[in-house]
Amino acid sequence: MKRISVDIGGTFTDCFFVWDERYVEAKALTTHHNLALGFNEALDLACSRAGLNRDQVLSEVDSVRYATTLGTNALIERKGPKVGAIVTHGFEDTIPLSRGRGYGEGLDPSMQQNLPAAERPEPLVPRQLIRSVKERVNSAGKVVVPLHEKDVRTMVRELVDAGAEAVVVSLTNATENPDHELRILEIILEEYPPHELGAIPVLLGHQVSGRKGEYVRATSTIVDGFLHGIMFHALSQLANNLRESGYDKPMLVIHNSGGMAQMNSTDALQTIHSGPIAGVGAAEHLSRETGIGHVISTDMGGTSFDIGLVPEGGVKHYDFQPTIDRWLVSVPMIHLLTLGAGGGSIASYDRIHKGVKLGPESAGSEPGPACYDRGGLLATVTDADLLLGYLDPDNYANGFIKLNPRRSVFAIEETLCDELDMDVIQAAKEIKRGVDEQMAIGIAKELRVRGYLPEDFTMLAYGGNGPLHACGIADQAGIKKILAPPFASVFSALGAGNMKQLHIHERGAHVVMYNATTRALYDRYDEFNTIVEQLEAKGREDLVRQGFDPAEVRHRLEMDMRYGNQLVTTAVVFDIDRIHSVGDVLNMIRTFSDIYGQRYGKGSEAPEAGIRVQTIRVASYVDGDVVKFDSLEYAGERTVPTPLSHRQVHFTGQDEPVSTPIHDAATLTHHHLIPGPAIVTTENTTYLVEPGWRLEPTPQGAVWFLRD
Incomplete structure (x- = not known):
C-alpha cells in the first residue's frame, strides 16, 4: 500500500x-x-x-x-x-x-x-436573482401543469443579464418526477452553449438531494452552487x-458522508467539514479493530475543536438535515x-460576564x-500554553516554528491583565481553564442529550493541540480514560487514508412498515425493491465511472424510521x-426496535403507534486497504523512566509553579509509566x-492517559 492523505486545516496542513x-x-x-504550496511543503517533509x-x-x-475546510471558510x-x-x-x-x-x-x-432578537442571515441568492417558471408536478410525480418553455427561456436570459454566475434549478416535487428540471437544463444549454456562456455551472435540485422538502432541497442546491466555482478552481x-x-x-476528495470519490463525482457541498469527519472515520476504525468500547473523538487543531461520537460497535451518528453555517441542508453527513x-x-x-471570552x-x-512572531498582536490559547510552560519555544512543530514568549x-497584558486585574500568568491560567471548560461542556452535552454517560466513554484526543489539553478537558467533563491514538497530530489525515470510495443515494419515501390503525404489515414488496434497485444502480454507475468493476461494488441499505408521528427519526442499517416476505418485514421492525432501545433506553420502543419509513438510502462502496492498528x-x-530535564510549569489548580519532568516520546516504550505532572514532547x-x-505508552505508539 502506497498512498498520501492530506488534511488542510485553518492553521496547519497535515500529511x-x-x-x-x-x-x-x-x-x-x-x-x-x-493550498498547493502548503501541501508541497508537508509532502516534501x-x-x-x-x-x-x-x-x-x-x-x-x-x-x-484530500480533505479541506476551504468550503467552510468560503461560506463564513x-x-x-x-x-x-x-x-x-408561486414559490418565489x-x-x-x-x-x-x-x-x-x-x-x-x-x-x-x-x-425575536435573531437576525435572518444575508441570503446567498438575493430576491432579485430568483425567477419562477410556469410548471407543476404533484406529490405523486404526475404533471399537473406542463413546463412553459418560452417562459423558461425568458427567465434564463433575465438571470444571465442580471449577472448570475451560477444557476440552480429547484422545482416543486422534482424528486418524484425530475423531467422538468432536466428539460430546463437542456434549454439553458440550447440558449447558451458552453462555448458562448463559458463555465457557468447549472445545478439541479433533484440531483443534489433526493429527499422531499422544498426549502431544504433548495438551500442545499444553492450552497452547492455558491461553493462550486471556489472548490473547482482550488481542487x-x-x-x-x-x-x-x-x-x-x-x-480523490474526502466527503462528509464518510467516504471519498474522484473530483468528477464530488459535489462542493460534500466537502464541508470533510477533514474533521475523516478523523471520526479513523476513530471508528480504531474502535472496531482494538475493541476499546464507546469513543468520543475530539480533534483540537489551531482553529476549532471537533467532537464526534462513535458508540461501541463502530456505528457513527449521522445528521440527515444538518445546518451548514446558517442554512439547513438535506445531505447525509456524519454528525x-x-x-x-483551538490553539489559535x-x-x-x-x-x-467580566471574564475571558475565547473564540x-x-x-x-x-x-x-x-508568539509565532509573524505580526499577530492578539492573545491566543497557544500564547497561554507557552507562558504556562507547556510548550518548548525552541522545539515547537519539530523546531520549524520558533516561539517568542x-x-x-505583550499580547496577554494588552488584552486581559488590566481588565481582569491579574498578572500575566494568572490571565494565562484563566485562558487555559476557560478553553478546557468550553470544550468539556460541549462533550458532556453531546453525550448526555443522546442518553450516554461521560464516564462510560474513552476520549480520543488528537490534532495538534488535543493531547495538550486532554487532561484538563477530561477532568471537567467527568471522563476517566483518554487515548492519544497513533499519529495523533495527523490523525484526521490518517483517517482520510482509510476512507472507502463511497456514494450515498437516497429517496424520500412514505412506507408504513406497521399500520397501527389497520394493524397491517407492509406488503408492497415490489415497489420497495424497485426503489432500492434504482438507488443501487446510481451508486454502481458512480463507481464504474471511476474505473471499478461492477463486481467489486458493495451496497448497504439504510432507512430513516420513526414510531407514529414522532419528530425524531432513527437511521437504521440493515443486513x-x-x-420478499412477512419475515423480512418483521426482521426490519426488530432491527429498528433494537437500535431504538439501545439509543433511548430499553422499554422506550412504541410499535403500537405505528412504524414509518421516511427515507430509503443506499450506500454503495468499494473496500480497500487500511492502516492496521496494533493492540492497545x-x-x-x-x-518510570529518567526524565531528560525539568521545567517550571504552571497548572490551573495550583498557585505556585511545579518543577515538572520533561520526556521525549522517542525514548519511551510500552514498558514505561510516567506519573503526572509531566510533559512528553513529540x-x-x-x-x-x-x-x-498518569501516562502509559502502547506498543504501536498510542498513549493512554489514566486517572490515578
Whole structure:
C-alpha cells in the first residue's frame, strides 16, 4: 500500500504518508492563497523523512486523498459567485422567507432561545436573482401543469443579464418526477452553449438531494452552487500541481458522508467539514479493530475543536438535515459538533460576564498567535500554553516554528491583565481553564442529550493541540480514560487514508412498515425493491465511472424510521437489502426496535403507534486497504523512566509553579509509566500529563492517559 492523505486545516496542513509498511507524518503551515504550496511543503517533509524524493513518490503511489475546510471558510467569509435560482411559479419567496425556525438555524444555543432578537442571515441568492417558471408536478410525480418553455427561456436570459454566475434549478416535487428540471437544463444549454456562456455551472435540485422538502432541497442546491466555482478552481489547482510532479491518477476528495470519490463525482457541498469527519472515520476504525468500547473523538487543531461520537460497535451518528453555517441542508453527513476553540482561538475580555471570552475568531496561520512572531498582536490559547510552560519555544512543530514568549506576554497584558486585574500568568491560567471548560461542556452535552454517560466513554484526543489539553478537558467533563491514538497530530489525515470510495443515494419515501390503525404489515414488496434497485444502480454507475468493476461494488441499505408521528427519526442499517416476505418485514421492525432501545433506553420502543419509513438510502462502496492498528493492551511490568530535564510549569489548580519532568516520546516504550505532572514532547505535538493523571505508552505508539 502506497498512498498520501492530506488534511488542510485553518492553521496547519497535515500529511500522512504510507509507503509499504512504513507510516510517516508531517505538518506544514496552511498557505491560504495557494493550498498547493502548503501541501508541497508537508509532502516534501514526509518524503525526506522516508528517504525519498517527491517525484518518485508521486509517480508510484496508488492514490492521493484530500480533505479541506476551504468550503467552510468560503461560506463564513461569503466569498462566492452571484447565484441565480429558478423555482416553480408561486414559490418565489420560499427561499428568502426560509421557515419559522430559520432565524435561529446555525446560531449559538443561547441565541436560539431569543429568536425575536435573531437576525435572518444575508441570503446567498438575493430576491432579485430568483425567477419562477410556469410548471407543476404533484406529490405523486404526475404533471399537473406542463413546463412553459418560452417562459423558461425568458427567465434564463433575465438571470444571465442580471449577472448570475451560477444557476440552480429547484422545482416543486422534482424528486418524484425530475423531467422538468432536466428539460430546463437542456434549454439553458440550447440558449447558451458552453462555448458562448463559458463555465457557468447549472445545478439541479433533484440531483443534489433526493429527499422531499422544498426549502431544504433548495438551500442545499444553492450552497452547492455558491461553493462550486471556489472548490473547482482550488481542487483543480491542486490536481494540476500533482500532475506537474508526475502524478497521473485522479485525485480523490474526502466527503462528509464518510467516504471519498474522484473530483468528477464530488459535489462542493460534500466537502464541508470533510477533514474533521475523516478523523471520526479513523476513530471508528480504531474502535472496531482494538475493541476499546464507546469513543468520543475530539480533534483540537489551531482553529476549532471537533467532537464526534462513535458508540461501541463502530456505528457513527449521522445528521440527515444538518445546518451548514446558517442554512439547513438535506445531505447525509456524519454528525459533528464544532466549537470555535483551538490553539489559535483569540482570547478577549467579556465585559458582560467580566471574564475571558475565547473564540470563535482564530488567528489561523497568517499571522497566527502572537508568539509565532509573524505580526499577530492578539492573545491566543497557544500564547497561554507557552507562558504556562507547556510548550518548548525552541522545539515547537519539530523546531520549524520558533516561539517568542515576549510577544505572548505583550499580547496577554494588552488584552486581559488590566481588565481582569491579574498578572500575566494568572490571565494565562484563566485562558487555559476557560478553553478546557468550553470544550468539556460541549462533550458532556453531546453525550448526555443522546442518553450516554461521560464516564462510560474513552476520549480520543488528537490534532495538534488535543493531547495538550486532554487532561484538563477530561477532568471537567467527568471522563476517566483518554487515548492519544497513533499519529495523533495527523490523525484526521490518517483517517482520510482509510476512507472507502463511497456514494450515498437516497429517496424520500412514505412506507408504513406497521399500520397501527389497520394493524397491517407492509406488503408492497415490489415497489420497495424497485426503489432500492434504482438507488443501487446510481451508486454502481458512480463507481464504474471511476474505473471499478461492477463486481467489486458493495451496497448497504439504510432507512430513516420513526414510531407514529414522532419528530425524531432513527437511521437504521440493515443486513438485508430486499423484502420478499412477512419475515423480512418483521426482521426490519426488530432491527429498528433494537437500535431504538439501545439509543433511548430499553422499554422506550412504541410499535403500537405505528412504524414509518421516511427515507430509503443506499450506500454503495468499494473496500480497500487500511492502516492496521496494533493492540492497545499491555499487562506487563512498567517502570518510570529518567526524565531528560525539568521545567517550571504552571497548572490551573495550583498557585505556585511545579518543577515538572520533561520526556521525549522517542525514548519511551510500552514498558514505561510516567506519573503526572509531566510533559512528553513529540515531533508534532505535546502530551501534558496533569497532576492526578498518569501516562502509559502502547506498543504501536498510542498513549493512554489514566486517572490515578
